[in-house]
Amino acid sequence: MPTVKVRRNQQVESEFTFSDADSTLLNALQKNNVDVLYHCREGFCGACRCQLKQGEVNYINEPLAFVRRGEILTCCSKPAGDIEIELL
Numbered sequence: 001m002p003t004v005k006v007r008r009n010q011q012v013e014s015e016f017t018f019s020d021a022d023s024t025l026l027n028a029l030q031k032n033n034v035d036v037l038y039h040c041r042e043g044f045c046g047a048c049r050c051q052l053k054q055g056e057v058n059y060i061n062e063p064l065a066f067v068r069r070g071e072i073l074t075c076c077s078k079p080a081g082d083i084e085i086e087l088l
């Protein structure tokens with residue numbers, strides 16, 4: 001199962017294992033008590049945007065919000081393997 005390392009202000013804030021039962025990265029972050037921004041949970045608003053520093057994610061639904069290169073939406077993606085993200 002993929003490991004998710006979470007950084008904020010360049011410090012490691014959390015590290016946990018993603019379980020398929022979490023279904024999205026946002027759910028897994030919340031389950032592991034990481035304080036994250038979100039709103040629509042459907043890929044529209046962009047509130048859950050963060051930077052993907054290492055690894056890759058798969059989108060469950062294609063994101064409709066604008067994402068810059070190197071950014072992902074946590075509400076509609078899940079890790080494709082071990083990943084490292086930086087919260088904005």
Ligand code: FES
Nearest residue numbers: 039041043046075
């Ligand atoms: S919470 Fe709205 S795009 Fe993810």
